[in-house]
Amino acid sequence: MALSKKPYKGSRDFFPSEMRIRDYLFSQMRKTAHSFAYEAYDGPLLEEVKLYKAKSGEELINEQIYDFTDRGERHVAIRPEMTPTLARMVASVHRQTAKPLRWYAIPNLMRYEKPQRGRVREHWQFNVDIFGAPPVLGEVEILSLIVHFFKNLKADQTMFSILVNDRKIVDAIFNELLQLKDDEAYKLYKVIDKAKKVDDAALDKMISDILADDKKSVFKNYLALSNHLELLEFLKSHKLSDQAQEFMKIMENCEQLGLLPYIQYDPTIVRGLDYYTGLVFEIFDLNPENRRAIAGGGAYASLMKIFDEPELPGIGFGLGDVTLKDFLETHKLLPDLAHASNDLFLCHTEDQELIATQKLALVLREQGLKVELNLGKMKFNKIFKTAESKGHQYVAIVEEKDGHVQVQIKNLPTREAKFFQLSDISEIQNFIKDK
Amino acid sequence: MALSKKPYKGSRDFFPSEMRIRDYLFSQMRKTAHSFAYEAYDGPLLEEVKLYKAKSGEELINEQIYDFTDRGERHVAIRPEMTPTLARMVASVHRQTAKPLRWYAIPNLMRYEKPQRGRVREHWQFNVDIFGAPPVLGEVEILSLIVHFFKNLKADQTMFSILVNDRKIVDAIFNELLQLKDDEAYKLYKVIDKAKKVDDAALDKMISDILADDKKSVFKNYLALSNHLELLEFLKSHKLSDQAQEFMKIMENCEQLGLLPYIQYDPTIVRGLDYYTGLVFEIFDLNPENRRAIAGGGAYASLMKIFDEPELPGIGFGLGDVTLKDFLETHKLLPDLAHASNDLFLCHTEDQELIATQKLALVLREQGLKVELNLGKMKFNKIFKTAESKGHQYVAIVEEKDGHVQVQIKNLPTREAKFFQLSDISEIQNFIKDK
Numbered sequence: 001m002a003l004s005k006k007p008y009k010g011s012r013d014f015f016p017s018e019m020r021i022r023d024y025l026f027s028q029m030r031k032t033a034h035s036f037a038y039e040a041y042d043g044p045l046l047e048e049v050k051l052y053k054a055k056s057g058e059e060l061i062n063e064q065i066y067d068f069t070d071r072g073e074r075h076v077a078i079r080p081e082m083t084p085t086l087a088r089m090v091a092s093v094h095r096q097t098a099k100p101l102r103w104y105a106i107p108n109l110m111r112y113e114k115p116q117r118g119r120v121r122e123h124w125q126f127n128v129d130i131f132g133a134p135p136v137l138g139e140v141e142i143l144s145l146i147v148h149f150f151k152n153l154k155a156d157q158t159m160f161s162i163l164v165n166d167r168k169i170v171d172a173i174f175n176e177l178l179q180l181k182d183d184e185a186y187k188l189y190k191v192i193d194k195a196k197k198v199d200d201a202a203l204d205k206m207i208s209d210i211l212a213d214d215k216k217s218v219f220k221n222y223l224a225l226s227n228h229l230e231l232l233e234f235l236k237s238h239k240l241s242d243q244a245q246e247f248m249k250i251m252e253n254c255e256q257l258g259l260l261p262y263i264q265y266d267p268t269i270v271r272g273l274d275y276y277t278g279l280v281f282e283i284f285d286l287n288p289e290n291r292r293a294i295a296g297g298g299a300y301a302s303l304m305k306i307f308d309e310p311e312l313p314g315i316g317f318g319l320g321d322v323t324l325k326d327f328l329e330t331h332k333l334l335p336d337l338a339h340a341s342n343d344l345f346l347c348h349t350e351d352q353e354l355i356a357t358q359k360l361a362l363v364l365r366e367q368g369l370k371v372e373l374n375l376g377k378m379k380f381n382k383i384f385k386t387a388e389s390k391g392h393q394y395v396a397i398v399e400e401k402d403g404h405v406q407v408q409i410k411n412l413p414t415r416e417a418k419f420f421q422l423s424d425i426s427e428i429q430n431f432i433k434d435k
Numbered sequence: 436m437a438l439s440k441k442p443y444k445g446s447r448d449f450f451p452s453e454m455r456i457r458d459y460l461f462s463q464m465r466k467t468a469h470s471f472a473y474e475a476y477d478g479p480l481l482e483e484v485k486l487y488k489a490k491s492g493e494e495l496i497n498e499q500i501y502d503f504t505d506r507g508e509r510h511v512a513i514r515p516e517m518t519p520t521l522a523r524m525v526a527s528v529h530r531q532t533a534k535p536l537r538w539y540a541i542p543n544l545m546r547y548e549k550p551q552r553g554r555v556r557e558h559w560q561f562n563v564d565i566f567g568a569p570p571v572l573g574e575v576e577i578l579s580l581i582v583h584f585f586k587n588l589k590a591d592q593t594m595f596s597i598l599v600n601d602r603k604i605v606d607a608i609f610n611e612l613l614q615l616k617d618d619e620a621y622k623l624y625k626v627i628d629k630a631k632k633v634d635d636a637a638l639d640k641m642i643s644d645i646l647a648d649d650k651k652s653v654f655k656n657y658l659a660l661s662n663h664l665e666l667l668e669f670l671k672s673h674k675l676s677d678q679a680q681e682f683m684k685i686m687e688n689c690e691q692l693g694l695l696p697y698i699q700y701d702p703t704i705v706r707g708l709d710y711y712t713g714l715v716f717e718i719f720d721l722n723p724e725n726r727r728a729i730a731g732g733g734a735y736a737s738l739m740k741i742f743d744e745p746e747l748p749g750i751g752f753g754l755g756d757v758t759l760k761d762f763l764e765t766h767k768l769l770p771d772l773a774h775a776s777n778d779l780f781l782c783h784t785e786d787q788e789l790i791a792t793q794k795l796a797l798v799l800r801e802q803g804l805k806v807e808l809n810l811g812k813m814k815f816n817k818i819f820k821t822a823e824s825k826g827h828q829y830v831a832i833v834e835e836k837d838g839h840v841q842v843q844i845k846n847l848p849t850r851e852a853k854f855f856q857l858s859d860i861s862e863i864q865n866f867i868k869d870k
Contacts, residue, residue, distance in 0.1 A: 008481045014476055048443065353692040
């Protein structure tokens with residue numbers, strides 16, 4: 001029986017047309033990271049499972065990782081997320097490296113998920129992290145990097161919002177105000193995560209299952225807070241504003257830098273089961289038909305402990321290629337990538353021009369041009385149609401004219417055509433560069 | 436017990452200093468591929484094992500693949516090579532795609548190998564393939580792409596050589612001249628693979644174990660051929676030159692294009708256990724201390740069959756990042772990548788300049804500059820030393836002068852310094868672009 005031509009379930013074949021989109025996304029990621037002087041890193045595809053056990057949530061380990069035992073009896077997993085690898089790498093060099101460390105990566109990751117819109121088993125994730133930054137300034141840099149990234153993609157404040165909160169504030173409310181026990185706090189984190197996905201009655205019911213009436217009304221007041229100034233008033237009224245000092249400074253600095261139109265306080269952002277200890281945030285698509293998180297991140301204080309290393313605070317986020325592409329498609333922000341971006345379609349019409357054509361291709365490539373060489377001769381009347389179907393702007397035809405071999409170059413959109421000697425390389429370059 | 440900070444055996448942590456080298460290699464690969472109008476593709480990390488069973492050698496399946504059964508009972512493997520994925524993808528689109536298909540990829544691959552110089556468990560491989568090209572011209576394009584790639588890396592004909600042969604010629608010698616049975620041919624392929632690694636006596640012994648004396652002397656004459664013209668004479672003397680027609684045309688076209696200084700006929704290149712059916716080649720490092728294959732490839736006629744698809748001939752090669760880096764290091768061809776290539780180190784010395792400095796950073800980044808912002812103030816006398824240690828050419832210091840805030844920009848190598856208003860963005864850009 002013939003083998004299947006389909007890719008493994010939940011993963012994708014990137015044919016050139018899809019790959020151009022991926023390359024566009026990745027190049028925008030790299031460009032943004034480099035604008036902020038973040039350096040690229042990468043780690044292994046496999047890590048020992050005990051690294052994830054120390055760092056990742058139980059659901060991930062038990063239900064989602066691709067783990068197996070290798071031929072040397074090591075229990076390993078294909079990386080489901082980058083942070084454990086990042087933590088391991090930073091732990092091994094941070095003592096001899098100047099601070100802050102500014103690192104980014106675009107790794108492929110695998111999780112055993114039920115494939116659905118925005119969710120696949122293999123995806124790529126833009127990971128950006130800063131370690132050892134002064135308080136507030138590191139958080140603000142990461143937030144401004146995100147805004148810069150989306151602005152580069154032509155997205156504006158009507159399309160996305162960075163929803164922010166602070167785990168120190170949530171902890172103060174849970175521990176000091178509501179005085180929750182650990183298991184109650186755990187349940188309430190889960191409820192908060194679902195707060196936006198259920199209606200008011202269902203939410204009320206879930207909260208009632210955990211909190212008594214007096215606490216419930218305080219907690220519902222918290223959930224109703226709609227901006228960081230209301231939050232500050234709420235905390236002041238409960239004598240908890242000290243725990244919000246850093247968060248308020250972050251918001252103040254963002255306001256000074258003109259970032260506030262892109263940033264919104266949201267009490268339901270807690271990222272409760274993750275390792276965050278300060279600022280937490282999610283980037284939300286504001287399109288009513290696609291309201292979902294495009295990315296998430298925050299500040300974490302204690303990733304080094306599991307390696308017996310001194311602590312080093314970090315702030316970072318992960319942004320998946322699938323949700324980003326959905327976002328850009330929803331808002332019609334993807335550029336036209338229907339064709340490869342070659343400089344020239346180079347042909348000849350008679351066999352005796354083969355060598356001259358091949359040679360011209362090599363010389364033009366040495367000058368940095370992207371030359372699509374037509375292998376073998378092509379009939380004159382087929383050339384332009386073929387070139388247009390491939391999205392070329394320029395066509396070059398090597399042909400005999402007036403007794404010696406020349407090259408005719410035509411600008412297809414303007415219909416301008418010009419003849420060159422085969423040795424007129426810089427003239428040819430100039431003609432094409434005018435585009 | 437603390438967790439290990441080491442990467443999984445045979446894989447690598449790419450800290451920024453290593454990543455700069457990898458990014459350099461990858462960018463050269465992409466640049467070359469784009470020069471020849473090859474389009475990027477990628478496939479899934481996992482494929483079903485039966486795909487590899489249909490296409491790859493037994494040693495790979497039995498000893499080297501990372502295979503496991505997923506949570507849905509599929510027997511899968513992390514891709515050990517790209518060609519089976521490529522074949523699957525091409526099979527699924529080639530009937531509705533214009534020929535030739537020119538595709539490249541730089542996937543990460545995993546094989547369970549004993550780590551040693553030039554050999555790791557996880558590596559990246561530059562894969563370039565052309566499908567549906569006219570005979571001879573496709574082969575020549577792939578060979579000229581390789582030469583172009585190495586010339587771009589500043590390698591010359593004293594450093595590397597493309598050793599070539601043709602499976603049709605080897606088959607003619609094995610089947611028609613030596614009249615070997617299948618098992619004898621299989622053994623002799625293995626001997627040829629080892630021919631360069633053992634001394635003459637050992638080679639003689641290995642051949643004697645397979646061939647009778649008369650055949651042995653013919654075969655040793657074959658092994659002694661040192662260029663394609665000698666090969667042609669040898670084949671003519673045995674009335675086998677018909678089978679070398681295509682190979683000789685390839686060599687002739689390479690000569691016409693000035694590629695022969697980089698290409699060498701070698702009777703020991705057979706790639707016997709692979710799927711090649713025509714031209715076969717290996718790229719060899721000519722350094723006597725590192726004589727080894729950097730890459731291998733060839734022409735294959737029948738990759739589509741296992742998918743019940745019409746045949747489509749292809750030519751391609753795979754080139755690993757580890758062997759390429761070894762080659763460049765051996766010949767001292769790696770550029771200086773000691774530092775990140777940022778445009779500007781931006782600082783302030785007093786707290787009251789913080790906001791102005793942050794704002795300047797954002798504006799310069801919007802103009803495309805790579806700005807490393809020093810978070811928090813820095814003492815004036817530390818700034819230049821810090822910038823130099825990070826490899827910066829330009830330093831910008833936001834400071835108060837004559838009662839208003841300005842920015843001083845200094846070109847560290849030339850010692851030239853100039854003051855600008857914070858709003859003089861294009862003047863700042865011009866000053867920096869002069870570098």
